[in-house]
């Protein structure tokens with residue numbers, strides 16, 4: 001890998017201009033007047049130099065980026081937005097590896113280096129979203145980690161739990177969950193199921209929670225109990 005020397009930028013937090021030498025993809029040296037024969041030199045004088053950006057929550061599999069303009073059609077509620085996704089998925093050609101790739105390239109050009117993306121899994125789409133994201137991420141400079149995400153419920157959408165497990169077996173790094181009460185109507189069973197999958201496959205767990213008030217507070221207590229139990 002070619003060494004890269006960033007000349008004269010303003011590294012975030014340093015308070016003064018400096019050169020940054022990047023070697024083998026890692027910051028090797030920071031300071032004034034760095035000498036690096038053979039390195040590709042890039043003049044970034046006066047520009048802020050930031051660490052790579054981390055996009056910790058997105059839904060790459062549902063992107064329409066790079067395709068024709070699609071007017072907003074979802075209702076105002078969470079259920080309306082989720083239902084709109086499902087109703088228009090086939091018509092809009094979602095998931096599309098080409099569009100995911102186009103978005104990843106745009107993110108990379110804007111400085112994103114790491115992405116965690118929630119990929120829809122349900123009996124209709126199966127693992128096509130997981131495969132599309134995987135195909136798009138192959139060879140891409142952005143490090144992409146997926147969450148097997150039950151956007152349309154686990155308990156209320158029979159067959160989804162088995163598909164989540166299949167996704168984890170195939171190497172997906174995290175399992176997701178969604179409003180254990182508001183969507184799945186049974187917080188204890190929902191959380192036991194997704195925590196159980198996370199434990200069995202050594203996967204991360206990343207939950208979407210929109211339930212508010214005392215119901216939301218109780219869900220957090222259930223999550224804390226299970227997190228402590230698993231250490």
Ligand SMILES: [Zn+2]
Nearest residue numbers: 057059118208
């Ligand atoms: Zn989300």
